[in-house]
Amino acid sequence: MTRLNATHDPTRRSWVESANVPGADFPIQNLPFGVFSQGDGPKRVGVAIGDRILDLTALEAAGVLEPAPGRPVFAEGVLNPFMALPQEVWSRTRARIAELLDAQTGGPDGLVLVAQADATMHLPIFVRSFTDFYASREHASNVGSMFRGPDNALMPNWLHLPVGYNGRASTVVVSGTAIRRPNGQLKAPDAEAPHFGPCRRLDIELEMGAIVGTPSAMGQPVTTAQAYDMIFGYVLLNDWSARDIQVWEYQPLGPFQAKAFATTISPWVVTREALEPFRVPTPERIKPLLPYLEEASPNNFDIALAVDMAPAGGAGDGAATTISRTNYRHMYFSSAQQLAHHSASGCAMCTGDLLGSGTVSGSTPDSLGSLLEITWNGRDPIDLGGVSRTFIEDGDTLTLRGWCEGEYRVGFGECAGTVLPAVDYGR
Amino acid sequence: MTRLNATHDPTRRSWVESANVPGADFPIQNLPFGVFSQGDGPKRVGVAIGDRILDLTALEAAGVLEPAPGRPVFAEGVLNPFMALPQEVWSRTRARIAELLDAQTGGPDGLVLVAQADATMHLPIFVRSFTDFYASREHASNVGSMFRGPDNALMPNWLHLPVGYNGRASTVVVSGTAIRRPNGQLKAPDAEAPHFGPCRRLDIELEMGAIVGTPSAMGQPVTTAQAYDMIFGYVLLNDWSARDIQVWEYQPLGPFQAKAFATTISPWVVTREALEPFRVPTPERIKPLLPYLEEASPNNFDIALAVDMAPAGGAGDGAATTISRTNYRHMYFSSAQQLAHHSASGCAMCTGDLLGSGTVSGSTPDSLGSLLEITWNGRDPIDLGGVSRTFIEDGDTLTLRGWCEGEYRVGFGECAGTVLPAVDYGR
Numbered sequence: 001m002t003r004l005n006a007t008h009d010p011t012r013r014s015w016v017e018s019a020n021v022p023g024a025d026f027p028i029q030n031l032p033f034g035v036f037s038q039g040d041g042p043k044r045v046g047v048a049i050g051d052r053i054l055d056l057t058a059l060e061a062a063g064v065l066e067p068a069p070g071r072p073v074f075a076e077g078v079l080n081p082f083m084a085l086p087q088e089v090w091s092r093t094r095a096r097i098a099e100l101l102d103a104q105t106g107g108p109d110g111l112v113l114v115a116q117a118d119a120t121m122h123l124p125i126f127v128r129s130f131t132d133f134y135a136s137r138e139h140a141s142n143v144g145s146m147f148r149g150p151d152n153a154l155m156p157n158w159l160h161l162p163v164g165y166n167g168r169a170s171t172v173v174v175s176g177t178a179i180r181r182p183n184g185q186l187k188a189p190d191a192e193a194p195h196f197g198p199c200r201r202l203d204i205e206l207e208m209g210a211i212v213g214t215p216s217a218m219g220q221p222v223t224t225a226q227a228y229d230m231i232f233g234y235v236l237l238n239d240w241s242a243r244d245i246q247v248w249e250y251q252p253l254g255p256f257q258a259k260a261f262a263t264t265i266s267p268w269v270v271t272r273e274a275l276e277p278f279r280v281p282t283p284e285r286i287k288p289l290l291p292y293l294e295e296a297s298p299n300n301f302d303i304a305l306a307v308d309m310a311p312a313g314g315a316g317d318g319a320a321t322t323i324s325r326t327n328y329r330h331m332y333f334s335s336a337q338q339l340a341h342h343s344a345s346g347c348a349m350c351t352g353d354l355l356g357s358g359t360v361s362g363s364t365p366d367s368l369g370s371l372l373e374i375t376w377n378g379r380d381p382i383d384l385g386g387v388s389r390t391f392i393e394d395g396d397t398l399t400l401r402g403w404c405e406g407e408y409r410v411g412f413g414e415c416a417g418t419v420l421p422a423v424d425y426g427r
Numbered sequence: 428m429t430r431l432n433a434t435h436d437p438t439r440r441s442w443v444e445s446a447n448v449p450g451a452d453f454p455i456q457n458l459p460f461g462v463f464s465q466g467d468g469p470k471r472v473g474v475a476i477g478d479r480i481l482d483l484t485a486l487e488a489a490g491v492l493e494p495a496p497g498r499p500v501f502a503e504g505v506l507n508p509f510m511a512l513p514q515e516v517w518s519r520t521r522a523r524i525a526e527l528l529d530a531q532t533g534g535p536d537g538l539v540l541v542a543q544a545d546a547t548m549h550l551p552i553f554v555r556s557f558t559d560f561y562a563s564r565e566h567a568s569n570v571g572s573m574f575r576g577p578d579n580a581l582m583p584n585w586l587h588l589p590v591g592y593n594g595r596a597s598t599v600v601v602s603g604t605a606i607r608r609p610n611g612q613l614k615a616p617d618a619e620a621p622h623f624g625p626c627r628r629l630d631i632e633l634e635m636g637a638i639v640g641t642p643s644a645m646g647q648p649v650t651t652a653q654a655y656d657m658i659f660g661y662v663l664l665n666d667w668s669a670r671d672i673q674v675w676e677y678q679p680l681g682p683f684q685a686k687a688f689a690t691t692i693s694p695w696v697v698t699r700e701a702l703e704p705f706r707v708p709t710p711e712r713i714k715p716l717l718p719y720l721e722e723a724s725p726n727n728f729d730i731a732l733a734v735d736m737a738p739a740g741g742a743g744d745g746a747a748t749t750i751s752r753t754n755y756r757h758m759y760f761s762s763a764q765q766l767a768h769h770s771a772s773g774c775a776m777c778t779g780d781l782l783g784s785g786t787v788s789g790s791t792p793d794s795l796g797s798l799l800e801i802t803w804n805g806r807d808p809i810d811l812g813g814v815s816r817t818f819i820e821d822g823d824t825l826t827l828r829g830w831c832e833g834e835y836r837v838g839f840g841e842c843a844g845t846v847l848p849a850v851d852y853g854r
Contacts, residue, residue, distance in 0.1 A: 129556070129596055134680060144679075155678045160621050161612050165680040166593035166687075169556055170775040171645055180646040182772035185588050185717065194587050196717045196771075218598055218689075219607040219850065245772065251582045252571075253561060253592040254681025260593075260774035262645070290612065290623045344623075345609035345672065346850070347687035348597040423646065423773070 002276045002298075005091075007031070007098045010407035015103045016113070018050030025403060025411020026050055028101055031094055032268035032412075033233070035077055036119040043077025043122055046114070048268050048413070049101050053119055055112035056097075064100070064110065067093050079125050079269065083213035083232045084351040090213065090232065091273055121267035123174045124235075125211060128352035130167040130263065131342060132207075132239055134158075135333040137283075139361035142373045147247075159287045162333035162341045164358075167239070168260040172354060175236075175266050175415045181394060181422040182261040184245035198422035199242035201378065202392040205359040206307050206369035206400055208328050209237035209265050210335035212355070218348035224295045227339035230349065234275065234301075234335075236266040236400045236415035237356050243372055243391070265354070266400070266415040278302045278404040280329045282337075292344060299336040303328035303412075305360055305402045307369070309384055312395025317385030320399065323374060326360050326367035328402070394421045429703045429725075432518075434458070434525045437834035442530045443540070445477030452830065452838020453477055455528055458521055459695035459839075460660065462504055463546040470504025470549055473541070475695050475840070476528050480546055482539035483524075491527070491537065494520050506552050506696065510640035510659045511778040517640065517659065518700055548694035550601045551662075552638060555779035557594040557690060558769060559634075559666055561585075562760040564710075566788035569800045574674075586714045589760035589768045591785075594666070595687040599781060602663075602693050602842045608821060608849040609688040611672035625849035626669035628805065629819040632786040633734050633796035633827055635755050636664035636692050637762035639782070645775035651722045654766035657776065660696040661728075661762075663827045663842035664783050667691065670799055670818070692781070693827070693842040705729045705831040707756045709764075719771060726763040730755035730839075732787055732829045734796070736811055739822025744812030747826065750801060753787050753794040755829070821848045 006012075007029065013020050014028040026032065026048040036053055037043050046053035057074040059065040067073050067089050073081035082090075100106040134140055137154070140163075144153035157163065173179075181202055187194035213232030216222050222230065239259060246258030281298040304327055310320035333341075335355055343349055359369040368374045371391050375382060378390040392398065396419055402412035433439075434456065440447050441455040453459065453475040463480055464470050473480035484501040486492040494500050494516050500508040509517075527533040561567055564581070567590075571580035584590065600606075608629055614621035640659030643649050649657065666686060673685030708725040731754055737747035760768075762782055770776055786796040795801045798818050802809060805817040819825065823846055829839040 157612075157614075157621075157675055157678065161676060163676070163680055164683055166595055166683070168593055168774055170777050170780075171773075173645075180773050183648065184772050185584075187584075193714070194584075194717065196719055218600075221610065221850065242772065248584055249588065249590070250679070250681075251584065252677070252681070253590055254677075254679070256591055256593070257768070257772035257774065260769070261772040287620070290621065292623055341684070342687070345611050345669065345684040345688040346598075346607050347595055347684065350597050353597075423648065 002279050004276055007095055007273065008277055013103045014049060014101045015107055016050045016052055016101060018052065023409060024050055025409065025413055027408050028098055029408050030270065030274050030410045031097055032270045033079055033124065034268045035079065035122040035124045036114065037122065038114060038119055045074040045077065045079065047097055048116065051116050052113045053116055054097065054101065055114060058112040062110065065093060065096060080352045087214060087229055090271065094271060094273060121174055121176065123172065124267060124269050126352050127169040127172045127354050128350040130169045130172055130354045131164055132167040132356035132358065133162050133164040133338050134358040135162050135331045135338065136358055136361045137332045138330065138363050139359040139369060139373065142361060146377050162338045164338060165254045167263065167356065171261060172263045172265060175264055177264065177417060178420050179240055179262045179417045180420050182242050182245065183422050184242060184257050185248055186244045187248045194248060199245055201243035202419065203241045203243050203371045204307065204398050205239035205241055206305060206324065207237040207239055207359055208303065208357045209235045210355040211235065211269060212339065212349050212353040213351060215351050216343050216349040219346040221343045221346060222340055224293065224299065224336045224340045228297065228299050228336035230339060231272050231335060233269040233271040235269055236402050236412050238264040238398065238400055238415055238417060239356055240264065264415055264417045266413050268413050270410060270412055274410050275301050275404065277406055282334050283330065283332055293337050293341060295334065295337065299334035300329050300331060303402050303404055305400065308399040310397040311384045311387045311389065312393055316387040319385060321384045323382055324366065324368055326362040326369060328360055330360060330362050331357055392419050394419055429706050431703055434522055434700065435704055440530045441476060441528045442534055443477045443479055443528060445479065450836060451477055452836065452840055454835050455525055456835050457697065457701050457837045458524055459697045460506055460551065461695045462506065462549040462551045463541065464549065465541060465546055472501040472504065472506065474524055475543065478543050479540045480543055481524065481528065482541060485539040489537065492520060492523060507779045514641060514656055517698065521698060521700060548601055548603065550599065551694060551696050553779050554596040554599045554781050555777040557596045557599055557781045558591055559594040559783035559785065560589050560591040560765050561785040562589050562758045562765065563785055563788045564759045565757065565790050566786040566796060566800065569788060573804050589765045591765060591769065592681045594690065594783065598688060599690045599692060602691055604691065604844060605847050606667055606689045606844045607847050609669050609672065610849050611669060611684050612675055613671045614675045621675060626672055628670035629846065630668045630670050630798045631734065631825050632666035632668055633732060633751065634664040634666055634786055635730065635784040636662045637782040638662065638696060639766065639776050639780040640778060642778050643770050643776040646773040648770045648773060649767055651720065651726065651763045651767045655726050655763035657766060658699050658762060660698040661702065662696055663693040663829050663839050665691040665825065665827055665842055665844060666783055691842055691844045693840050695840050697837060697839055701837050702728050702831065704833055709761050710757065710759055720764050720768060722761065722764065726761035727756050727758060728831065730829050730831055732827065735826040737824040738811045738814045738816065739820055743814040746812060748811045750809055751793065751795055753789040753796060755787055757787060757789050758784055819846050821846055
């Protein structure tokens with residue numbers, strides 16, 4: 001059921017030599033889209049190739065690329081105008097870029113290439129809305145078991161629908177943005193009343209983010225097949241979470257300030273088309289799904305994921321420790337199922353909507369996607385080369401990585417953030 | 428603590444005679460902002476005066492109004508560019524409009540006035556994000572009592588913080604838009620598994636919506652005093668709710684598709700400045716608040732509210748029945764407290780953010796803001812002039828009204844919607 005074309009040819013090589021190095025995240029078969037700038041210059045749309053960026057804004061201005069004839073779509077420094085174009089245009093543009101970068105058919109003449117080391121990356125999309133799901137059975141079972149006991153680990157609805165909630169779009173930031181530790185209401189179990197202060201149980205959530213390109217109309221639900229096609233691409237996503245704020249605030253309407261302070265995404269949007277060779281089915285159903293959630297195709301992806309944690313100030317052995325290795329294929333609901341469910345009530349979906357997969361956890365202790373699970377709510381500290389951690393301390397850096405590996409590698413780059421101390425605003 | 432100026436002078440009268448009629452919603456002391464069009468013409472920004480609309484887009488083009496010198500802010504047919512200007516500009520512009528419409532200082536020369544009856548109203552703002560709160564103690568107690576029993580009616584956090592959740596911005600629509608009954612997963616308490624079909628317990632929620640004009644930066648919480656000033660204005664808000672979808676889906680992350688299909692707001696944004704004479708304090712605290720939520724000023728408003736329900740096809744006596752009368756002053760948390768709490772973690776607030784107050788219910792049976800409460804979850808049908816209802820049936824029209832009454836009236840107009848049958852999409 002995968003839909004392969006010339007852009008998936010494993011024998012293709014680029015005249016940009018760094019793209020052909022084994023293990024490179026951005027070979028000619030990947031071509032992820034992002035937004036960059038140099039110095040004080042304006043934001044530009046680009047495609048990553050090896051350790052370079054191909055400047056699409058320049059190519060469009062020069063008339064070499066013309067996704068929407070007569071109307072520039074790469075001039076605004078954000079991917080939304082391009083993502084709003086028909087899916088054939090996404091595909092045709094990507095094919096043309098591959099030709100330009102191919103060692104057989106292309107060459108450097110007339111192309112602007114920028115070293116990634118010299119560029120500043122920006123949020124690639126205007127995030128119209130951010131929705132966060134909860135689609136890993138292992139993660140939901142672990143968290144449920146911790147907070148409600150093993151007998152009530154999964155809520156009765158969990159196997160029937162992709163549980164999700166609306167997140168906050170205004171605080172989605174690009175990898176590399178420093179993350180300010182949030183303040184909030186905290187209440188110890190034995191305290192009479194809450195107090196206000198810095199979060200003490202700051203956590204990550206290892207997720208993938210699906211980005212909606214094609215919108216849907218209010219009142220018009222979409223099928224899982226339509227939903228699959230509406231997705232422009234994927235990013236790594238860290239849904240920073242304040243566990244102590246969360247536990248006090250979340251009843252009965254769900255997480256709010258515990259999640260609102262920051263969500264980090266990786267800068268390069270790997271297109272759905274680039275992921276086609278890595279399609280896999282969702283895990284076997286434990287209970288049958290209602291027809292509107294059934295899938296005729298394998299809509300999950302085989303994406304290896306890892307989390308690295310580096311303690312503040314180069315403590316310990318000075319290196320980052322990989323604290324989790326897992327795979328996106330474990331998700332019980334695909335992003336197509338999530339999007340179809342999202343629209344089921346008639347909810348309009350928009351270009352630029354970001355759908356977090358939910359924390360990706362596997363079934364083994366080394367494959368968990370949050371510190372909450374890894375340290376079992378702080379009970380079992382982890383070792384980072386000589387220093388130990390339960391939750392995140394100020395100055396710690398957390399980095400997510402992701403890649404598909406087959407006849408070639410399709411990498412997502414990094415999704416990183418360093419935590420700054422909380423604002424002391426004297427209240 | 429109210430801040431009155433010449434625009435609040437009760438003796439002012441307009442040369443637009445319909446504005447001077449006792450009981451008119453839009454006297455010269457109100458001057459709410461909205462977006463309208465005529466025929467196939469473009470969207471224009473206007474101010475309601477009596478039964479007319481003053482065309483601000485035309486006044487700006489003619490140079491009579493110039494909120495942002497050299498840069499048009501009324502040309503886009505949405506209020507956001509104007510709301511993003513400093514609060515002094517909101518106030519100065521409003522004062523100038525009052526002069527133009529004043530019987531003493533103004534006159535019809537050079538002004539474009541359109542009959543409201545000839546205009547189509549549009550969504551006045553681009554809704555950047557929609558957040559819905561739950562700030563009526565009576566409503567939260569009623570719902571909690573229904574679902575968790577009277578002993579657990581209010582969650583332990585409720586008196587300490589304004590409970591809220593992120594809603595869906597893409598389906599906020601203007602009054603008059605038909606509302607499609609949603610489909611969703613439904614599960615009877617005794618059923619083995621859920622089924623998929625049309626919502627059978629469709630409800631309203633009577634709310635006020637606060638619209639953020641002035642943004643705040645990520646990582647920088649705002650005080651309640653700052654929050655009060657950041658709010659540009661208020662609208663009536665009906666948070667349509669599918670109670671049967673909600674009860675199955677909402678654990679543990681809150682309402683999702685049960686609320687995502689539609690939220691209706693009234694077309695005229697009544698400015699916070701116009702509401703100054705009607706400021707009242709929040710109800711007495713049952714438990715002391717943490718300092719960051721304390722208010723030095725009365726930040727609630729005395730706004731009378733009513734809900735009218737007209738059964739499909741003019742059934743019964745053919746007239747709408749007023750099924751609730753309440754007042755916004757009952758809200759335990761003001762919108763300034765809600766906004767301050769929203770930013771407490773460092774969440775960035777944006778121009779165009781819409782904050783629903785939560786359902787406004789009073790303490791008497793005739794002052795409840797949802798059918799869920801009015802019919803006590805369908806147990807006690809209501810009479811609409813000869814026909815009875817528990818929840819909303821296809822073809823029913825629900826209309827919210829709101830007004831402040833003092834030396835003059837400041838009205839909000841109407842927030843209405845008629846329900847269409849669910850899509851049968853054969854799944």
